[in-house]
Amino acid sequence: MPTTVIPPPPAQPRLSLAPVKGRTVVDGAWWPRSWNLAAELPGLVLALSERYGRIRHIMLNIHTWDSRFRRLxxxxxxxxxxxxxxxxxxxxxxxxGRDDQLDLLVVPPDTAPATAERAMAAAADPANLRRTPDILTAEPTARGATTTTGSDVYAVWDNEGGSPASGGTRLGHTPSPTGVPA
Structure with missing residues (x-):
């Protein structure tokens, strides 16, 4: 039977959204405070619902979060x-609820504030043409613009396909062998 999680009161999410949906590669970015999805997701759902209407489904990478449940x-x-x-x-x-898809960059919780803020601003920028791995690996240049390092923009699969060489773990986090958060 699927698990339903009833979370604690939601915290205000660290969220940056594009001014107009659908004009960017991603629709914005979310910087959770932890990898505890039950604690982090309710605030995000409420914030997205205020702007886009009811959120009915969320898709996530199975290896990224400390807990997994089917309903919230x-x-x-x-x-x-x-x-x-x-x-x-x-x-x-x-x-x-209207079947619109929102793609959000997930900034790892332990990201340095300056790096996270830069990535969130890039993800919400209508001029952004980079995919999520490239936004996270972008480095500032002398003029404040960003350049990408690491993966080639064209080597990244589309949203439905995932990403190359992810190794099945989230950036900077190794899941516990038992599946129970450490």
Missing amino acids: TVRSDVVRIGWFDTLDPALLVATT
């Missing part, structure tokens, strides 16, 4: 959670 109750709504091995670990995909 947020106020009077139940959000279905889908876990995918091939979804980019730095991507969260939300589907609204």
Whole structure:
């Protein structure tokens, strides 16, 4: 039987959204405070619902979070959670009640504030043409612009395909062998 999680009161999410949906590669970025999805996700769902309407489904990488559950109750709504091995670990995909898809960069919780803020601003920038792994690995240049390092923009699979050489773990985190958070 699928597990339904009823979370504690939601915290205000660290969220940056593009001014207009659909004009960017990703629709914005989310910087959770921890890898505890039950604590982090309710605030995000509420914030997204205020702007886009009801959120009915969220898709995540199966190796990224400390806990896995299939349903989350947020106020009077139940959000279905889908876990995918091939979804980019730095991507969260939300589907609204009108079947609109929102793609959000997930900035790892332990990211330095300046780096996280730069990545969040880039993800919400209508001029951004980079995918999630490239946004996270971008380095500042002398003029404040960013350049990408590491992966080639064209080598990154589309949102439905995941990302190359992710190794099945989130950036900077090795899941516990028992599946129980350490």
